[in-house]
Amino acid sequence: MNKGKLFVVATPIGNLKDITMRALETLRSVDYILCEDTRVTKKLLTHYQISKPTISYHHHSSESKIKEIAKLLEDGKNLAIVTDAGTPGISDPGNRLISIILKRDSSNDKDEIASPRYGVARNDTIIPIPGSCAVIAALSISGFPTDKFYFAGFPPHKNKRQKFFKELAEMEETIVFYESTHRIIKTFSELQTFLPQREIMLARELTKQFETIYRGTAEQVLEKIKKGPSKGEFVVVIRSI
């Protein structure tokens, strides 16, 4: 049975001021901070003069690392998990760890970390400390209907791309997804092919010095990004039909 707590702490997506008082309080109070990249999180911790032992935890962390983390909780240690930016678990590490901890909690066998049994997991082990999230920040300024929306994560890199964009074209809700610098031009060429009429908002470098918002059809936005700066982190929002 876990005795410690795991706080899932959102950190800024750019502007370091975008962190909540509760997040800072939590990072100051826990015994260890699990970080996607300890070097990135050290910058945040240094900025806020927080000195705390960190543990690396990412998408490729081994089962033995997860057991080590679960053991810390069983020993009554409080942990925070953070990622490089934004909310853990949203296209970021966190979900697998949480799922395994909950299953361990409900299992009699502490070494059985992938038990399919549910039902008696304690509800007070995992605590959200909400804050920045690029998807939500972009949706909030889109002006598009958000009573329902579809979050598509990142478009696949290779052969499933056509299928991905064809499926998006069938959807009536507002759609939002992430894209990286390397594929933003390619993505807009594909949006031009598969969703030529839809109104799009492209949010680049949200909350950072060179924040830029482009609006228009895929063709119009593509023209703008080809002319302007096209490096950075991006969220694409497509208006519902």
Ligand code: SAM
């Ligand atoms: N968990 C994070 C969140 O809550 O926003 C998202 C992590 S995901 C691995 C990283 C992607 O989020 C980037 O490739 C980019 O598409 C988007 N992103 C993160 N920060 C951003 C920013 N400041 N401006 C625009 N997009 C951003």
